[in-house]
Amino acid sequence: MDKESKRTVNCPGCQKPVAWSKDNRFRPFCSERCQLIDFGEWATEKHSIAGESFYPTEDEDPEQLQ
Numbered sequence: 001m002d003k004e005s006k007r008t009v010n011c012p013g014c015q016k017p018v019a020w021s022k023d024n025r026f027r028p029f030c031s032e033r034c035q036l037i038d039f040g041e042w043a044t045e046k047h048s049i050a051g052e053s054f055y056p057t058e059d060e061d062p063e064q065l066q
């Protein structure tokens with residue numbers, strides 16, 4: 001049995017089994033769509049966290065304190 005060519009992984013996007021091969025340039029994703037969705041969610045999450053720490057809350061409004 002040739003296990004190397006039969007190796008599969010679960011797509012992080014849709015959990016489908018994906019053949020892990022050199023031909024699959026989107027691995028471990030099944031397709032470009034799942035790759036972009038996963039990256040989009042990661043970027044959105046990172047952006048929201050950065051925005052939360054960057055913008056002052058109403059309780060810490062610098063103009064109100066001065």
Ligand SMILES: [Zn+2]
Nearest residue numbers: 011014030034
């Ligand atoms: Zn997928």
